[in-house]
Amino acid sequence: MSKLLFQNARLIDPEAGTDSLGSVLVEDGQITAIAAGDSAPGTPEGAKVVDCRGKCLAPGIVDIGVKVGEPGERHKESLGSAGLAAAAGGVTTIVTRPDTLPSIDTPEALEFIRRRANEAAPVNVLPMAALTKGREGREMTELGFLMDAGAVAFTDCDHVIRDTKVLSRAMTYARSLGALIVAHPQDPGLSAGASATSGKFASLRGLPSVSPMAERMGLDRDIALIEMTGVAYHADQITTSRALPALERAKNNGFNITAGTSIHHLTLNEMDVADYRTFFKVTPPLRSEEDRQSIIEAVRTGLIDIISTMHSPQDEESKRLPFEEAASGAVGLETALPVLLRLYHGDAIDLPTLFRALSLNPSKRLGLASGRMAKGAPADLVLFDPDKPVVIDRFKLNSKSKNTPFDGARLQGKVLATYVAGKEVYRSA
Amino acid sequence: MRFDHRHLLGIEPLRPDEITTLLDLADRYVTLSRQREKHANVLAGLTQINMFFENSTRTQASFELAGKRLGADVMNMAMQASSIKKGETLIDTAMTLNAMHPDLLVVRHPHSGAVDLLAQKVNCAVLNAGDGRHEHPTQALLDALTIRRSKGRLHRLNIAICGDIAHSRVARSNILLLHKMENRIRLIAPPTLMPSGIEHFGVEVFHDMREGLKDVDVVMMLRLQKERMDGGFIPSEREYYHRYGLDQDKLDCAKPDAIVMHPGPMNRGVEIDGTLADDINRSVIQEQVEMGVAVRMAAMDLLARNLRARPKEVIA
Numbered sequence: 001m002s003k004l005l006f007q008n009a010r011l012i013d014p015e016a017g018t019d020s021l022g023s024v025l026v027e028d029g030q031i032t033a034i035a036a037g038d039s040a041p042g043t044p045e046g047a048k049v050v051d052c053r054g055k056c057l058a059p060g061i062v063d064i065g066v067k068v069g070e071p072g073e074r075h076k077e078s079l080g081s082a083g084l085a086a087a088a089g090g091v092t093t094i095v096t097r098p099d100t101l102p103s104i105d106t107p108e109a110l111e112f113i114r115r116r117a118n119e120a121a122p123v124n125v126l127p128m129a130a131l132t133k134g135r136e137g138r139e140m141t142e143l144g145f146l147m148d149a150g151a152v153a154f155t156d157c158d159h160v161i162r163d164t165k166v167l168s169r170a171m172t173y174a175r176s177l178g179a180l181i182v183a184h185p186q187d188p189g190l191s192a193g194a195s196a197t198s199g200k201f202a203s204l205r206g207l208p209s210v211s212p213m214a215e216r217m218g219l220d221r222d223i224a225l226i227e228m229t230g231v232a233y234h235a236d237q238i239t240t241s242r243a244l245p246a247l248e249r250a251k252n253n254g255f256n257i258t259a260g261t262s263i264h265h266l267t268l269n270e271m272d273v274a275d276y277r278t279f280f281k282v283t284p285p286l287r288s289e290e291d292r293q294s295i296i297e298a299v300r301t302g303l304i305d306i307i308s309t310m311h312s313p314q315d316e317e318s319k320r321l322p323f324e325e326a327a328s329g330a331v332g333l334e335t336a337l338p339v340l341l342r343l344y345h346g347d348a349i350d351l352p353t354l355f356r357a358l359s360l361n362p363s364k365r366l367g368l369a370s371g372r373m374a375k376g377a378p379a380d381l382v383l384f385d386p387d388k389p390v391v392i393d394r395f396k397l398n399s400k401s402k403n404t405p406f407d408g409a410r411l412q413g414k415v416l417a418t419y420v421a422g423k424e425v426y427r428s429a
Numbered sequence: 430m431r432f433d434h435r436h437l438l439g440i441e442p443l444r445p446d447e448i449t450t451l452l453d454l455a456d457r458y459v460t461l462s463r464q465r466e467k468h469a470n471v472l473a474g475l476t477q478i479n480m481f482f483e484n485s486t487r488t489q490a491s492f493e494l495a496g497k498r499l500g501a502d503v504m505n506m507a508m509q510a511s512s513i514k515k516g517e518t519l520i521d522t523a524m525t526l527n528a529m530h531p532d533l534l535v536v537r538h539p540h541s542g543a544v545d546l547l548a549q550k551v552n553c554a555v556l557n558a559g560d561g562r563h564e565h566p567t568q569a570l571l572d573a574l575t576i577r578r579s580k581g582r583l584h585r586l587n588i589a590i591c592g593d594i595a596h597s598r599v600a601r602s603n604i605l606l607l608h609k610m611e612n613r614i615r616l617i618a619p620p621t622l623m624p625s626g627i628e629h630f631g632v633e634v635f636h637d638m639r640e641g642l643k644d645v646d647v648v649m650m651l652r653l654q655k656e657r658m659d660g661g662f663i664p665s666e667r668e669y670y671h672r673y674g675l676d677q678d679k680l681d682c683a684k685p686d687a688i689v690m691h692p693g694p695m696n697r698g699v700e701i702d703g704t705l706a707d708d709i710n711r712s713v714i715q716e717q718v719e720m721g722v723a724v725r726m727a728a729m730d731l732l733a734r735n736l737r738a739r740p741k742e743v744i745a
Contacts, residue, residue: 198625199626200625200629201626202624202625203627203630204441206542206560206562206598207542209625276542276546317518320518320520321518321519321520321546322540322543322561323542324542325540
């Protein structure tokens with residue numbers, strides 16, 4: 001029986017909302033005891049002691065919506081490289097997206113991911129499957145078989161299902177299975193061809209743009225379908241203030257709805273694109289500063305439940321193109337924590353609230369036991385120093401793709417070690 | 430007299446005094462171009478490559494003539510027919526060209542920002558001949574020179590820009606330039622052809638053409654692309670002409686000595702009345718073409734001076 005004792009740690013408990021000194025005992029991959037203050041529960045016989053030196057110990061990040069290049073684009077990211085990147089970033093569970101080549105839309109393809117993940121990745125990998133075949137929005141996939149094969153949720157990613165009949169049937173069927181649908185709220189007509197948010201900046205740069213209202217329109221439509229079908233629904237990225245009242249009403253009505261946002265929309269705005277920097281091209285496009293502020297506030301109050309990295313590896317060739325032609329997306333697994341700690345250092349959000357959105361809420365939404373600093377929870381933990389200054393160097397990332405918008409950024413916060421089921425999977429040099 | 434730029438990618442980075450410097454030099458090239466012997470040797474020994482990823486007859490001819498009058502070796506590359514079709518990326522094309530040691534690269538591309546991207550990868554001077562909906566700096570400069578010669582000044586004028594502003598790089602560059610030179614700018618277009626956030630550009634927005642043209646000194650018309658006419662952005666060509674086409678009746682709202690401009694090529698009977706376009710008392714459209722060559726000569730001359738002043742460097 002392996003035992004591990006974390007002593008002298010600043011424990012971040014997102015469930016209790018506390019941030020205080022204490023120690024944690026881990027036995028056989030599970031948290032078995034937590035003691036507050038300096039009063040360690042004694043050193044059990046044979047336990048390995050980790051002196052945390054007052055640094056933060058929090059439940060590991062559960063990241064919904066990680067793009068891995070397997071199958072089809074392994075040169076951009078493999079399950080192995082994504083796993084290493086996740087471990088280095090304090091992410092203990094990655095929930096993969098099915099927008100691969102081909103899409104993960106059959107139980108066979110899903111099994112391939114699970115098998116490869118077990119071999120290659122040091123962290124937990126939970127796959128999502130496509131909601132419609134080929135993510136084409138026409139026929140639903142074998143939702144039941146896919147669930148049996150281990151799909152934790154269903155999503156067509158950034159492909160919005162235009163045909164509401166198709167979507168309503170898929171939702172109705174998913175409801176009967178108790179399956180979770182993850183969708184990208186966006187009006188597909190208004191947003192077609194857009195690579196920026198409409199406004200002064202997009203007009204000055206001459207970029208095709210979409211009104212922020214398109215997000216609310218997509219969300220409004222989906223909320224009506226949720227009311228109709230009763231499905232469990234998660235909006236992958238809410239990024240505009242205009243969408244928030246609709247979300248709030250839907251929650252107050254008791255619908256089974258949660259919402260997420262991305263690290264980029266919380267920490268960057270449209271002006272960061274500057275002179276057509278394609279590493280800042282993401283989907284949906286970066287928003288105004290007013291929108292960014294209201295999204296931070298929504299995360300703080302809990303209206304937005306979950307923060308994801310929306311990790312989207314792209315190679316140099318896909319990014320070194322004119323802005324409109326360049327591929328969308330940014331890597332985020334390794335940089336998420338230091339980047340988000342900007343919000344903590346700027347007094348916008350405290351650490352328990354941050355980890356509520358990063359670890360607790362995604363675990364709850366997927367029905368996982370992780371994400372808690374509590375007895376009985378799996379010992380998926382991240383030890384980090386929130387104050388240590390770091391300079392991001394994209395060529396030092398573990399990801400095969402280096403498309404981070406934070407290259408050269410001076411940030412505060414460093415992951416010291418990551419544990420999955422009590423096993424150390426990463427330790428910083 | 431200063432002009433501290435390696436490239437001419439847009440109006441946005443230019444200072445008012447630099448614009449004046451360029452226009453002053455262009456004035457001298459107008460004089461030169463009107464002589465029988467039109468040659469100057471300021472670009473002798475330099476190589477100019479015109480790379481047009483989008484169809485153009487007028488702008489390409491203007492740049493070619495400007496280069497030849499200044500003694501450069503000019504080469505035209507029709508990019509639509511060549512490597513792009515073979516799947517080569519813009520950067521690869523740039524690197525290939527760079528290896529041929531051009532000194533001046535004139536680029537037009539259908540995507541905004543593409544010329545900026547290319548300029549980062551070559552060690553010659555790059556001139557933007559139009560990128561997507563972003564900028565078309567030499568067009569704005571030739572318009573400014575036309576206005577200055579015709580009105581005697583380039584400040585405190587009321588200038589109306591009418592037409593498809595949303596999709597126009599000409600409009601963006603003109604708004605930036607005329608704003609820097611302290612003019613009052615009015616934009617006239619149906620709301621579907623007005624870019625978002627335009628109210629933050631320091632302009633007045635009009636949807637009624639007569640109201641917008643009231644007492645202006647300059648009327649700049651823009652070309653309406655054929656593909657935008659059929660119900661997508663406006664109901665029909667004839668409704669557009671009725672409401673936003675420039676005819677004598679609407680022009681009467683402007684000052685009696687107001688000039689009429691158009692970047693060409695014109696759609697007669699769509700955005701402008703044919704007779705008005707030919708009226709030598711009002712229309713300066715032919716002068717614009719003439720100023721185009723002079724402005725491009727001046728721009729290439731200034732960039733070549735900066736090129737010669739700088740030690741030759743190599744971009745890996």
